[in-house]
Amino acid sequence: MKDGLMPASSHRIPFTVGSRRLLTIEREVATLAFSLQDILSKRIPPVPVLNNVEGLRVLSAPPVAETRLREAMPGFLVGAREEYARYYIDMAGTFEEYLARFSGKTRSTLRRKRRRMEKASGGALDLRAYRTPEEIDTFSQLALPLSRKTYQARLLDAGLPDNDAERAERRALAGNDQVRAFLLFLEGAPVAYLYLPVVRDTLVYAYLGFDPEHASLSPGTVLQMAALEALFEEDRFRYFDFTEGEGAHKALFGSASVRCASFVMLRPTLANRALLASLKGFDHAIGSAKRIAQRTGAEGPIRRLLR
Known part of the structure; x- marks a missing residue:
């Protein structure tokens, strides 16, 4: 070396x-x-x-x-x-092929959680995607107040970073089409966020958080699944990397490790x-x-x- x-x-x-x-x-x-x-x-x-x-x-x-x-x-x-x-996801196939790796019981549970969120949202899932510099500015404005409420920020000091340097980096990545970000809304307010830098053909799981007041609706799980569906449809990425550390969320969605x-x-x-x-x-x-x-x-x- x-x-x-x-x-x-x-x-x-x-x-x-x-x-x-x-x-x-x-x-x-x-x-x-x-x-x-x-x-x-x-x-x-x-x-x-x-x-x-x-x-x-x-x-x-x-x-x-x-x-x-x-x-x-x-x-x-x-x-x-x-x-x-x-854990990571090999995205070489389709979203339907990815879903097929889950047991029937798990697929049913994921569908039920989505339907519950849709019902609470008035009948449709309010998922919004962000990738351009202007969109990422909007994402930061909406996601940062939400991040401060999460247990990741309160207990682990692992919320979405909030300083000028980090905001500038997010904008620079967006300018090079090297980021994907998502917000899940409930009654017009964001309740979960997901931020994914892009390294070549790999999406990097950097930050996920949700409003603990709505934990009963499983917003983090619903957001993750809906975002994956959109990312598979984009058909650009080979891997979704959950990075270091274990957790039930990573184990659920990862297809390999x-x-x-x-x-x-x-x-x-x-x-x-x-x-x-x-x-x-x-x-x-x-x-x-x-x-x-x-x-x-x-x-x-x-x-x-x-x-």
Whole structure:
């Protein structure tokens, strides 16, 4: 693997319980992210030159790449490790062929959720698509207030970014036809959003959120399915990449997956050893508490309390 310089950034290593972050500790790191194309073609991106940063943040490394990284960076501490299936949709076929992969029960459930949303909307689904610079400006104006209500923004700091640089980037992508965005409306107000940058022939699942006041209508699920139908009809894209991390939503809609891991590799300083050891102990304690809650039937009430 060749060295390649990448800009450093401040990465917050989280101590989490469920979906709630209790504490984060920052480290200046370079980032090495594996795209879906990297993984499927078995390509390993260049390892960044670390210079004065504390280490490397690795996103979605397949097993062979993780082995190569450990060999290339002996002595570095590996921690904050998360294993998961990276889900994606192969869009080579038609939307009907994609639907056929679902069980009859799941297809029925998805249709029922759509019909319920249509009924609440007055008989028709109010889905709006955005892709030009002017349309993306409109999308930002409507989606940003909605994003602030979502649990992704409130608990995970993962809402749609709201600053001048991000707005300019969204507009620039739209100017190059490199973004697709969708809003689902209910009685004239947006209740769910989906934002998808485009990398060559791949749609990247960047941001999805919905108004928690309308959670009973499953707006995120309805929006995802309706957007996929429109994207299949466009017949331009080969993959829909759900990126790193697992989740029920990704598992439901993904048609295939690859095993990956995300982690940090830090210089072997005393402070970094203490940080990763503390995180490992914290995660072990939370895992033990979760198993006890499952055995005693307390898991549901605890989840509701954390939310």
